[in-house]
Amino acid sequence: MRNIGFTNSILIGIIFLLWISLFFISGLFSVYAWTFLKMILPIVGLLGIIINIILFIVFIIRKKKMMKLCVNLIVNIVLVFPLLMTMNIIILAYPNDLEHAKPAVTVEWPFIEQTVVGWGGDTVENNLPHVIWSSERWAYDLVMEPYDIGSSNNEDYGIWNKEVHSPVSGTVIAAYDEEADIVPGSEQFISLEGNYIYIKIDETGTYLLLNHLKKDSVSVKVGDHVDQGDVIGRVGNSGSTSEPHLHIHHQRQDPTKVIYPILAEGLPLFFEDINGESMPKKGDIITRNIQ
Structure with a gap:
């Protein structure tokens, strides 16, 4: 214990607890633990590595024992390790599963036209950009033919300007459409979400988020009650x-009240009356089955 040191012992205990x-505690505690591991501890570890390298040089010059510094360095490397997950060098989905993530909701498909799932599902292979974050664990990115064509014109993409139908009945808690659509592939964005509509679902009291809508296309406002199938906006590139x-996901917390978008608990999202798996x-x- 003396070689490990009090501070290192505390850090090791925190890492173990997180x-x-x-894997054993659900809800926001788990969300914060995941974020702390991936975003905060690596910064602490990097600072610790830099400090210990400087001390190594000083100790070598002064010919002092460096056993404790070696232990410090090992602990700081462990702190930095989750950075490999943040950088997608090591890919690990947020450890929540369909069986325990409740409530799930089953909603209508947001388009009348044939649609392609760009990213979606429960696994890293099928939903890489989303499953690594707690809030977007079961998010979808939806496109239409043609897509992934490398064009710099938004009008060349099949889903551009398509009507978005509300997948749920609920109350609009946030709506925004003043952000300009960007040039495809430029990533010259102003915000992560772009233009959006957030709906509090009548059935569950949880929240459905729809992002990247077209500028000046949102046809609802805060406080409006929408029914399944209502046209609420159009797809853009904001x-x-x-x-x-169209990005769409389901979460437990009110998105207007979370400190940061990723600090929310994502929940399963299923679809009814479609030609494939829910x-x-x-x-x-x-293809949506319209009766």
Whole structure:
């Protein structure tokens, strides 16, 4: 214990507690633990490594023992390790599963036209950009043919300006459409979400988020009650996006009250009356069954 040191012992205990909580404690505690591991501890570890390297040089010059510094360095490397997950060098989904993530909701498909799932599903392979974050654990990115064509014109993409139908009945708690659509592939975005509509779902009291809408296209306002199938906006290319698409996900916390968008607990999102699985995955071509 003396070689490890009091501070290192505390840090090791925190790391152990955080990892254990991810797999055995649900809710916001787990969300904060995941964020702390991926975003905060690596910064502490990097600072510790820099400080210890400087001390190594000083100790070598003064010919002092460096056992404790070696232990410090090992602990700081462990702190930095989750940075590899943040950089997608090591890919690990946020450790929540469909069985325990409640409540799930089953909603209507947001388009009348045939749609392609750009990203979606429960696994890293099918939903890489989303499953690594707690809030977007079961998010979808939806596109239409043609897509992924490398064009710099939004009008060349099939989903551009398509009507978005409300997948749920609920109350609009936030709506914004004043952000300009960006050039595809430029990533010259102003905000992560771009133009958006957030709906509090009648059935569950949880929240549905729809992002990257077209500038000046949102047809609802805060306080409006919408029914399934109502046209609420059009698809654009606003926010952090490589090309026109609709991002949609379901979460427990009110998105207008969370400190930061990723600090929310994502919840499963299923679709009814479509030609495929209720939780479609990357590459699925979806047609809505309209009666």
